[in-house]
Amino acid sequence: MLTIRLATAQDHDALWSIIQPVIQTGDTYMYAPDTPREAMLATWLADTKHTYVAETDEQVVGTFFLCANQPGLGAHVANAGYMVHPDQRGKGIARQLCLFSLDEARRLGFQALQFNAVVSTNTVAVRLWEQCGFSRVGTVPKAFRHQALGLVDTYVMYQWLGA
Amino acid sequence: MLTIRLATAQDHDALWSIIQPVIQTGDTYMYAPDTPREAMLATWLADTKHTYVAETDEQVVGTFFLCANQPGLGAHVANAGYMVHPDQRGKGIARQLCLFSLDEARRLGFQALQFNAVVSTNTVAVRLWEQCGFSRVGTVPKAFRHQALGLVDTYVMYQWLGA
Numbered sequence: 175m176l177t178i179r180l181a182t183a184q185d186h187d188a189l190w191s192i193i194q195p196v197i198q199t200g201d202t203y204m205y206a207p208d209t210p211r212e213a214m215l216a217t218w219l220a221d222t223k224h225t226y227v228a229e230t231d232e233q234v235v236g237t238f239f240l241c242a243n244q245p246g247l248g249a250h251v252a253n254a255g256y257m258v259h260p261d262q263r264g265k266g267i268a269r270q271l272c273l274f275s276l277d278e279a280r281r282l283g284f285q286a287l288q289f290n291a292v293v294s295t296n297t298v299a300v301r302l303w304e305q306c307g308f309s310r311v312g313t314v315p316k317a318f319r320h321q322a323l324g325l326v327d328t329y330v331m332y333q334w335l336g337a
Numbered sequence: 338m339l340t341i342r343l344a345t346a347q348d349h350d351a352l353w354s355i356i357q358p359v360i361q362t363g364d365t366y367m368y369a370p371d372t373p374r375e376a377m378l379a380t381w382l383a384d385t386k387h388t389y390v391a392e393t394d395e396q397v398v399g400t401f402f403l404c405a406n407q408p409g410l411g412a413h414v415a416n417a418g419y420m421v422h423p424d425q426r427g428k429g430i431a432r433q434l435c436l437f438s439l440d441e442a443r444r445l446g447f448q449a450l451q452f453n454a455v456v457s458t459n460t461v462a463v464r465l466w467e468q469c470g471f472s473r474v475g476t477v478p479k480a481f482r483h484q485a486l487g488l489v490d491t492y493v494m495y496q497w498l499g500a
Contacts, residue, residue: 206409246369312475
């Protein structure tokens, strides 16, 4: 049973235990693999973001944020990022986070959800987002410096939330 | 004859005389039409940006910025924004700014230049960017709340800089 709630300052250690291994591999997120803890937490928990944690048995196993993807005249479109602890993969947690975030984005008044840079070689994520209702609406050539594969394409993925 | 140089604090009034009418119409930029002067100048001249002004006869007639479009593993791709004073349109200034920015982006070490949200109804800009070498690599449905037309699509436009 997954419980999802807003993150607090008490979650910093748990968040870093997820974010650090996720960015370290340099194959899914833009954040530099060696981004320092405080800089990374400041980004993930920025005032402009709604940041959530997901718990099972009182252990934080995943996190995501929602925020406006653009200011002003683009602020009806949300952006989001999701991370699951490497030890907790394959349990459907990312899917639950994504589905929860779609409802939450609607609740917050957003009309669409856009991912700006899904790494094309992250096929598990691409397939999952498609299963959750997202479409690929763009392909940016060589926009990600994959730490194992070199320059690879990124996808813009999008879902209208029907409001 | 257009002279392009880095912007300084002395350019604030001139910059606002360009930015304010450009954002006020709400048909080309995401920035809220009523964004206050200081917030807008702080954004346009942020530490993360290289901001330039273009002068003719010692009058500032246009401005643009260059910055990394993403952190870390996406920082080899630049982002840019251009504005020309409404009274100075039709003179090819935007084209000169764009061509200058392509050279400047290369000089700064960027390998590509990406526009995240070109408003699809801004056909003059779309055509100009295409003439300057950009391709449409994505279309985001209803991502811009056009002040006259309602929700319209935006384009992701992109150019590899060949490095």
